[in-house]
Amino acid sequence: MHFDGDHEMNKQVLLGINGDESVAYATKQVNPDVVAAYPITPQTIIVERYSEYVADGEVDTEFVAVESEHSALSSCVGAAAAGARAFTATASNGLALMWEITYIASGLRLPIVMAVANRALSGPLNIHNDHGDSMGTRDSGWIQIYCENGQEVYDACLEAWRIGEHPDVQLPVMVCLDGFTLSHTMENVFTLPDEVVKAFVGEREFIEVEGHAGKTEFRLNPEVPLTMGPVDLQDYYFEHKLQQVEAMEYALKVIPEVDAEYEEISGRSYGLLHPYMMEDAEVALLGLGSTMGTVRYVVDELREEGVKAGLIKMRVYRPFPSEALIEAMGETPVLGVLDKTVSFGSPGGPLYEDVVTTYYDEVERPLVADYVHGLGGRDASPKLLRGIFESLMEIKEEGSVPCKVNYVGVRA
């Protein structure tokens, strides 16, 4: 996971940049045809930097300064339908305003890439990090990648194009980075040379479809007209939704393939999820995003103290990597799930529900407890995570889960 000094390192340039700048820099190297975006904290730096690249003539991109996020994603839908590579970025209420169009982008099978600098949703007003925004779109048919650090952000912003545009996938991809924790934090990021990125992302691939005017590439072309997103009623809509289900299943195969190819040029790969110290783990934490970096620190501490702790960082949340999760878990008896969002009135957080659903029919399954943490940017400190591990160890000793959903780091 961490850069291990692979020989390719020599070719890479180490930059001191924050998460938003990692997105902008990677996207600059991809040089998409259209970027349509509206600034919103903590994503603003992405569009600021990108508009500078445009102004400085470093990219060929048509930059569309729209009046809202609804228009930002709508512009990307139009551009992608016309055959362009289209990129946007947003956060929080901006993503909420895009919600209608997120379903249209995936339903029309348009491989748009969007960075989401995860931020709590209003109200009350909060600009800091949790996953409420992207979790609200988890059923929208987008692939979702959650990043742990700035390096992963850069790498994911390159892989995303190849994943989404794969002929078997043809879906939009959301690259999620924790607001401020990643978006505004300067880190060392290894960046590939422009030509290496260019060769890796190549040109957008088009599948062939048979429209009313005959066989054609899947893009709007006046020579062979195509109608996208028409009225699709009781007799067709269901079939098209099943195609999206299939595309998500294909994505589970395609993502590791693209990731392996990326490893060849960068020395870095991430897979669908990343287990750490799981071989003999007795208690483990599963989660998304930057919190997992702190969990790794705590796992190292606990290991030094003789506690068999481990972690699984889930990088790809949609499609949900159930098989990979079961494999990574092995015989680990107790699993804590870190949900950085709250799902009001539900049996638990979304990640917890997916984990429990994954295991319901398994004969061997761990005891699972949910830990809702970090809402509105509340710090997920090593002390807090250590407390969670202690509670997992109690669950292991008692052989039962006293409280399924725990809200941690909140004042009583």
Next chain:
Amino acid sequence: MSEIKPGWKELPRGAVSTKSSRDYETGDWGISKPEFDREKCTKCTLCHFFCPEGAISIGEGGYPEVDKDHCKGCGICAEECPVKCISMVITK
């Protein structure tokens, strides 16, 4: 409508239309069709431009002609005709 529709594996990706709107005979939605009195018609072509379905074309001699497979019988042409040469005739 007894046509056999393709399953999800056969349908093209991207929810693209496999047919043109010309292939859908929406003319059977309506209950009336326009008839043109060529004695009164001045060939102004306003009916052609007002037709929301594009179902009125200008044919032989410059007179309007209706495409009955696509005319929904809304009557806008008859309403707008400045010389009132169009009458809507109930067909069902």
